[in-house]
Amino acid sequence: MTEQQMASTERSLRIQDDDDLKSMIVGTVMRKIKSRTWKKQRYFRLQEDCVTIWYKSKKAGNAHSTFSVSDVEAVREGHQSEVLLSIADEFPPDRCFTLVFRGRRGNLDLVAESAEEAQTWIRGIRKLIDNLENMGQREKLDQWICDWFKKADKNRDGRMNFKGGEVRDLLKMMNVDMNEHHALRLFTMADKSESGTLEDDEFVLFYKMLTQREDVLRVFQEYSADGQKLTLQDLEDFLREEQLHENDVQQYAFKLIERYEPSVTAKMLHVMTIDGLLIYLSSTEGSIFNPAKMDLYQDMTQPLSHYFISSSHNTYLLEDQIRGQSSIEGYIRALKRGCRCVEVDCWDGPNGEPVVYHGHTFTSKIFFKDVVSVLGKYAFKTSQYPVILSIENHCSVEQQKVMAQHLTQILGDQLLTSTLDGKTPVSLPSPEDLKGKILLKGKKIGGLEDKMNGLVGDPLTGEVSEEEEAVEIDDEHHRNDSIRHRSKKSKQGLSKELSDCVVYCKSVHFSGFKHSQIHSKFYEISSFTESKAKKHIREAGAEFVLHNARQLTRVYPSGLRTDSSNFNPQDMWNAGCQIVALNFQTAGVEMDLNDGLFSQNGCCGYVLKPTFMCKTDKRFDPENPQNQEGYQPISLSIQVISGQQLPKVNIKEGSIVDPLVRVEIYGVSMDQAKQETRYIDNNGFNPVWYDTLQFNIHVPELALVRFVVEDYDKTSKNDFVGQFTLPFTCIQPGYRHIHLLSKDGTSIAPASLFVHILVTKLM
Numbered sequence: 001m002t003e004q005q006m007a008s009t010e011r012s013l014r015i016q017d018d019d020d021l022k023s024m025i026v027g028t029v030m031r032k033i034k035s036r037t038w039k040k041q042r043y044f045r046l047q048e049d050c051v052t053i054w055y056k057s058k059k060a061g062n063a064h065s066t067f068s069v070s071d072v073e074a075v076r077e078g079h080q081s082e083v084l085l086s087i088a089d090e091f092p093p094d095r096c097f098t099l100v101f102r103g104r105r106g107n108l109d110l111v112a113e114s115a116e117e118a119q120t121w122i123r124g125i126r127k128l129i130d131n132l133e134n135m136g137q138r139e140k141l142d143q144w145i146c147d148w149f150k151k152a153d154k155n156r157d158g159r160m161n162f163k164g165g166e167v168r169d170l171l172k173m174m175n176v177d178m179n180e181h182h183a184l185r186l187f188t189m190a191d192k193s194e195s196g197t198l199e200d201d202e203f204v205l206f207y208k209m210l211t212q213r214e215d216v217l218r219v220f221q222e223y224s225a226d227g228q229k230l231t232l233q234d235l236e237d238f239l240r241e242e243q244l245h246e247n248d249v250q251q252y253a254f255k256l257i258e259r260y261e262p263s264v265t266a267k268m269l270h271v272m273t274i275d276g277l278l279i280y281l282s283s284t285e286g287s288i289f290n291p292a293k294m295d296l297y298q299d300m301t302q303p304l305s306h307y308f309i310s311s312s313h314n315t316y317l318l319e320d321q322i323r324g325q326s327s328i329e330g331y332i333r334a335l336k337r338g339c340r341c342v343e344v345d346c347w348d349g350p351n352g353e354p355v356v357y358h359g360h361t362f363t364s365k366i367f368f369k370d371v372v373s374v375l376g377k378y379a380f381k382t383s384q385y386p387v388i389l390s391i392e393n394h395c396s397v398e399q400q401k402v403m404a405q406h407l408t409q410i411l412g413d414q415l416l417t418s419t420l421d422g423k424t425p426v427s428l429p430s431p432e433d434l435k436g437k438i439l440l441k442g443k444k445i446g447g448l449e450d451k452m453n454g455l456v457g458d459p460l461t462g463e464v465s466e467e468e469e470a471v472e473i474d475d476e477h478h479r480n481d482s483i484r485h486r487s488k489k490s491k492q493g494l495s496k497e498l499s500d501c502v503v504y505c506k507s508v509h510f511s512g513f514k515h516s517q518i519h520s521k522f523y524e525i526s527s528f529t530e531s532k533a534k535k536h537i538r539e540a541g542a543e544f545v546l547h548n549a550r551q552l553t554r555v556y557p558s559g560l561r562t563d564s565s566n567f568n569p570q571d572m573w574n575a576g577c578q579i580v581a582l583n584f585q586t587a588g589v590e591m592d593l594n595d596g597l598f599s600q601n602g603c604c605g606y607v608l609k610p611t612f613m614c615k616t617d618k619r620f621d622p623e624n625p626q627n628q629e630g631y632q633p634i635s636l637s638i639q640v641i642s643g644q645q646l647p648k649v650n651i652k653e654g655s656i657v658d659p660l661v662r663v664e665i666y667g668v669s670m671d672q673a674k675q676e677t678r679y680i681d682n683n684g685f686n687p688v689w690y691d692t693l694q695f696n697i698h699v700p701e702l703a704l705v706r707f708v709v710e711d712y713d714k715t716s717k718n719d720f721v722g723q724f725t726l727p728f729t730c731i732q733p734g735y736r737h738i739h740l741l742s743k744d745g746t747s748i749a750p751a752s753l754f755v756h757i758l759v760t761k762l763m
Helices: 003-016 021-027 081-084 115-133 137-152 166-173 180-191 198-211 214-223 232-241 248-261 262-266 274-282 329-334 368-378 397-414 450-454 468-476 515-520 529-549 570-574 589-597
Strands: 028-033 038-044 052-057 065-068 072-077 095-101 109-110 307-312 341-347 387-393 438-442 463-465 492-495 501-505 524-529 553-556 577-581 606-608 635-643 661-667 673-675 690-697 704-711 719-727 734-739 745-759
Touching: 021 028, 021 038, 021 115, 038 115, 072 115, 081 109, 095 115, 137 166, 137 198, 166 180, 180 198, 214 232, 214 274, 232 248, 232 704, 248 262, 248 274, 274 734, 329 341, 329 368, 341 368, 341 577, 368 397, 387 524, 387 577, 387 673, 450 661, 450 690, 492 570, 515 529, 524 529, 529 553, 529 570, 589 704, 635 661, 661 690, 673 690, 704 734, 719 745
Parallel strands: 307 341, 307 577, 341 387, 387 438, 438 501, 501 524, 524 553, 553 577
Antiparallel strands: 028 038, 028 109, 038 052, 052 065, 072 095, 095 109, 307 606, 463 492, 635 690, 635 745, 661 673, 661 704, 704 719, 719 734, 734 745
């Protein structure tokens, strides 16, 4: 047994000695809460694997549900969800807690029989989450193998047989259609005890024979002098020639052996075995995403207009824009994903309290003050850089005063209500300057200069149109009045109190690039519907880039996207638009691109634009990038070598994935491209391609690369299996693994691709 396996075993033993976990394994009855009226008792218990939680209804017979602790992102104590707040008068907070799942899955709200039981589960689940997060790559794989063994062991005798069909069923579950004679040969080789069944270690051996990585062995043998090990010099050669490491290569090779080599003897001899190489290549360090770009690495002291900003549209919605649920959960999820610009649609509510919802639709309503409270609590948990609160204001002057009161009283010092140094500024501050601050984006009476000079406008003359979003929807489409009627000419007064909360993000109507260049102030921001933005890009792309070097621009989805679908954000980023607002609740390629762009720079929600998009004395035209100063196109060669443990997507029994890999390039129009590999028949377990895809990229600074795995179907549309998207500038060359994500952007470990990346200059 390796050191890592021993450590894994010791850790699991420590877990099972824990009093909280012992109680969880025994189980307890808790109430599952869905609403004020839906409160049902369920029996919950932790399975012996300390990974799966099982629960069932007392009346449901044999029916039960399970979920994995690895799917749980966090545990919230007390009344920290709308559902639990709704029953706060019935159950005290010390008995209540919420399990928050990864991706877009709904929360699980629970009420324990006592405060002690609640704490047992809260502490226990947090320990299990910490344990999973601290597992190494090898431990996670061992856990995965153990899970498969349990699934295959249908008669629960702790052994796996061949004649009873357990092996055949296992192979189908694992997504591989293997010749039965070959499977029997491997089974017999693994059956060291010759009992006709496989037990623990024998099953691990069987799995290892199944998963033998010929692709990695080929790389290993190419650089190994004796085919048995990589000496320090062999590893240095590999790192220099394939992985293109340049600095302190000997020291780096030494560190890799110390970090990833499982054999104590090999470590002492400063050599790496095939197992060590595989563990390194499967690690974060060996992945396609350069670890140095995962940390905060960019200059954060430039004006806000020099950054792309992760931005959400109609943040309060969890579903569609006609009948969907409005929820504070939308804000929590967006902020925890690194979103730095959230939106509220504010309308007059009952008893003088403004509400947030999609006006003139059947979406549910939430109180504005609850949104502000959530913002104050969650704004800076993921990133310390500023949050912009974009207000679409439909409230009367009286309720606007209430809005201002909630903003100032609840947010306190977090809300920016004056310029940073108290003087009239000449440019936008930087993300670094604004750390820990919430900025209000909305209409403003007069300008910053007026306020600094003590001039106060008349609130009754400070008219505010119903935000540009409403106006441009009318401009763009003749909409069905029964869905959402809005009048272009509808105007209302703006309260001075709310106006004073707006500092660096004054919403103004856009009157053209020439007008803007002459008259606009740096702190003014205009909003465009997606079609208006595309029109400006098409007709005056270079002018749009220059405009965005000086001031902020927000782009949002068309009003006809009632299903909360998204547009391609890349088109807007190509023109330097900073606040490209997407419906975060809707999975798809558009959110993959957003997640991909903002996965760099510490996931802080701000990404510095390329230098040529920040200069006001240079012209960058996204439609003609060849004219750009310093133009340097590159060639990107991607050899798709193999796939590992791809998940099943077709629920039909016995179906096996026929995987293909498509690589998509998103960037300026010249760079948009897609190529794909062949499909492999009936093997999602360890498919091998060795197919090479070639791309030329003219503006690498703006390019995103998306890897998509699909299940080929000759009669209908291919099924999605997994994807991974990253900025081209974050790619590590050489032999790399790509750890695939689900549609929701969550990990589907251990599913991965193995590729070889080569980047060369074309000029």
